Amino acid sequence: MATGKVDLYEDLSCSVCLDVFKDPVILECGHNFCRSCIDKAWKEKEIASCPECRTEWPVKKYTINRVLAKMLEKARVIQEDMKGEKPQQDQKRHCALEPQQCLEHKEPLKLFCQEDESLICVICMVSQKHAGHTFLPLLEAVSMFQNKLKEISSPLELKLKGTKVLENQQQQMISDFQNKSLRLEQHITSEFAKLHRLLQDKEQSLIEQLKKETAGSLGKMKDNLKDINVKHCIIQDQLTDIQLTLQLEDPVKLLREFRDHEKRCMQSLKEDVLPDVIRGNCDNSREMYNYFLHHDDWNAWKCNMRTVPSPLTLDPDTAHAKLILSKDLTSVRYDSVRQDLSDSPKRFDYYISVLGKEGFNSGRHYWEVEVKNKTEWDVGVTRQSSNRKGCFEMNAKHGYWIMMLRNGNKYIAEDSSSVDLNLTVKPQRIGVYLDYEGGEVSLSNADNMSHIYTFTDKFTERIYPYFCPCFNYEGNNAVPMKLVHLKL
Structure with a gap:
């Protein structure tokens, strides 16, 4: 295309054939090419890449750019209309050249007035209109504005890089989300199979x-x-x-x-x-x-849907000194008399708590805890390295994913922040479901299998069941907390 001519096709050319796009397609990097041009470029290549930015992809893939095709069609119509207006265009082009001279004095524009921010000639400089103004030679003014544009472009370039980083992050998140959705779909299919x-x-x-x-x-x-x-x-x-x-x-x-x-x-x-x-x-x-x-068959269903530890027991080495464990290590209650027990690093010394003896570092596991007739209790899981000494915030931030009952009717989930749980039915048994790889701990009302709350996190170490029967308030919370062993 000739220099100085206004051509609507100027930005609508393929960088491969240097001609106007034919059947335009767009690559994942955003560059456009003729469909035949990109097919030829990729014909003898094992790995697809963009001819312009050299970005590579494992799969040869492009999308028809219908928007660009429509623009080309409109440009073609406009171009044809403009051919009949060539005299008017020449007149406009002549007018565009006129500002190279001062319209008032017909002298070359060689100076730049900083106060008026306009180009002037030497006669304008001495005129009353520009009295007291400061001037710069044309090239010096150009250099000054070029530097200013460069200063403006620097943060824009940084912002462009930032948008590229965000774009890559969003693309990765989309890919990760799609992969996770696919894994969940496969998981659902497997479970229902x-x-x-x-x-x-x-x-x-x-x-x-x-x-x-x-x-x-x-x-x-x-x-x-x-x-x-x-x-x-x-x-x-x-x-x-x-x-x-x-x-x-x-x-x-x-x-x-x-x-x-x-x-x-x-x-x-x-x-x-x-x-x-x-x-x-x-x-x-x-x-x-x-x-x-059949109730027995329902239990078989439930157990096939969730892996049940058999048997799940309590770990006496972690129990607070004021907790009494049953001989079979399946129930725990509070006692006001402190027992003389060794101060093991694993033992709780402030919170009235105990862990399950069995820990899990893979798979899916389910157990149930009977909390019938209790007014306060805590149930959930914790990681192996979590703190067990002194007073601290017992929540998800510190490796404790637990649900609690307080004052007989207030249910709380201790996530990254406390979450009030509005339960219409008081659970007599709490079901705890751990999906290690899925990063989930779900709590449910085991009486009717209704969902209560789900914690989500990423587990990197062994996870243990957590229990707290809480204090005995003048006999109001004296009943023990029991592990329910499901019969298959």
């Missing part, structure tokens, strides 16, 4: 059990039917004989046969008892096959 297998196995088991019981009952019923048929035939034969005897015309013969028939019939009525009808037991076993109403 387990449940489907559980249902299918249970269905087959129940059907096989039903078939077995049906076959046994049908066998007895069919055998009984055979006996009934035999009895029926015998009685039918006896009645036929009697009917034939009644038709005899010889009185002597009738009397002789009468005695035989009477004797056989009386013996048959006396000895042959008709069998009872046998009923199948499907109606009696209906409850057995009403699978979804």
